[in-house]
Amino acid sequence: MPRSAPTTAASIEERRHSESLRKRKYRAGKRTELIQLETELRTLQDQLAYLTAPRSSSSLFPSTTPPPAIIARRYNESLKAQVTLQRRLARTMSLWTATQQPRLGPIMRSSWMQSTLLANPAARQQGYRWLSDRVLHTSQRHPHPFGDAVADRVSVVAHRGEDTDGATVAAIEGHYQFTAFGDFRHVSQRLWVANIAPTAVTVIQMLDDQPIDGLMYYHSTNLVTNVRVIARQYIEASRVVLTYTYLAHDECFPMIPGAREWRPHGFAWCVLVHIYIYVY
Numbered sequence: 001m002p003r004s005a006p007t008t009a010a011s012i013e014e015r016r017h018s019e020s021l022r023k024r025k026y027r028a029g030k031r032t033e034l035i036q037l038e039t040e041l042r043t044l045q046d047q048l049a050y051l052t053a054p055r056s057s058s059s060l061f062p063s064t065t066p067p068p069a070i071i072a073r074r075y076n077e078s079l080k081a082q083v084t085l086q087r088r089l090a091r092t093m094s095l096w097t098a099t100q101q102p103r104l105g106p107i108m109r110s111s112w113m114q115s116t117l118l119a120n121p122a123a124r125q126q127g128y129r130w131l132s133d134r135v136l137h138t139s140q141r142h143p144h145p146f147g148d149a150v151a152d153r154v155s156v157v158a159h160r161g162e163d164t165d166g167a168t169v170a171a172i173e174g175h176y177q178f179t180a181f182g183d184f185r186h187v188s189q190r191l192w193v194a195n196i197a198p199t200a201v202t203v204i205q206m207l208d209d210q211p212i213d214g215l216m217y218y219h220s221t222n223l224v225t226n227v228r229v230i231a232r233q234y235i236e237a238s239r240v241v242l243t244y245t246y247l248a249h250d251e252c253f254p255m256i257p258g259a260r261e262w263r264p265h266g267f268a269w270c271v272l273v274h275i276y277i278y279v280y
Contacts, residue, residue: 018096021092021095021096022096024092025089025092025093025096028085028088028089028092029089031085032082032085032086032089035078035081035082035085036078036082038078039074039075039078042074043071043075046066046071114248114249114265115127115131115247115249116249116250116251117247117249117250117251117252118251119251119252124252128215128217128230128232129215129232131230131245131247132215132230132232132243132245134245134267135232135243135244135245135267135268135269136232136234136241136243136269138267138269139241139243139269139271145175145177146175146177149177150179151177152177152178152179153175153176153177154174154175154176154177155174155175155176156172156173156174156175157172157173157174158171158172158173159171159172159173171266179275180272184239184240184272184273184274185235185240187272188233188235188240188242188270188272191242191270191272192231192233192242195216195218195229195231196216196218202218202219202220203216203217203218214232214233215230215231215232215233216230216231216232217229217230217231218231219253225262225263225264226261226262226263227246227263227264228246228247228248228250228253228263229244229245229246229247230243230244230245230247231243231244231245238273238274239271239272239273239274240271240272241269241270241271241272242269242270242271242272243267243268243269244267244268244269244270245267246264246265246266246267246268247263247265248263248264248265249263249265
C-alpha cells in the first residue's frame, strides 16, 4: 500500500498561503460584483423616479430627482472604485501566480567590464570595438549628471564595498563639465593626442594610421598601477565622443603571479558638443 509523503511545516505554510490568496481573490471579486450591482441599482432607481415623477411646465426635473450631472458623477465615482478594485485583484493574482512558480537561485554573472581581451587576432580586433561600443551606448543611456546647468562643475563619489578585509572603496565615480572656447573637433583632437603624450604611456597597438582619429590600445604605469586602456573616438556632425575602456585581463599581457601590480578596470567617456552662442 503506497504511503503519502510526510507533511512538513513548509508545505503546510505554503498551502495556508495559497489558500489565503485564493480567498482574498474570491473576496475581491465579490466586492467588485457588489459595487457593480449597487451602481446598477442606483441608476435604475434614478431612472424610475424620473419616469414616475409628475411633469410640470416649469420644471422638467422635479426636486426629488437628481439632475443628470449628479447621476453622471455617481456613475464616474463607481467606475473609479471598480478600477481600484481591479488593480487590487490584479496585484493579488500576480502574487498568487508568483507563489506557484519554483524560485530559482541567484545566477552569478560577471560584468562586461571584467572581460578578458583574447590573444586571437580576429577576436582581439572584435573585442576592441565591442568594448568601445558598450561604453558609447552606456554614455547615451546615462542621464546628464548636472541637468541643464552650463557652468563648470566637478563631482566625485566614492562607492563603498565589502571584501575579506572589511570595508573598502569598491568604485570611484566622477563627472566633469567644462566649456572650451574653440572648435569642438579641434578640442577633441587635442584631448585625443594628450592620451599618449606622457612619457609613461606606451602605445601597444594603433588600429588606425594616425593617433588623432580612430582607435588605439595603450598602457601607462604609475608605481604599482598598470593601466591598460582601449581608447576610441566617435566623430559625429555636431559632437565627438571619446571612450576609454580600462582592462584588467589581457591574454597577451597576463598578470604575473606574486608581482606587485594593480590593474584597475572600468570605463570613462568624454562628450564634446558644439554650443551655439547667440549675440543680440
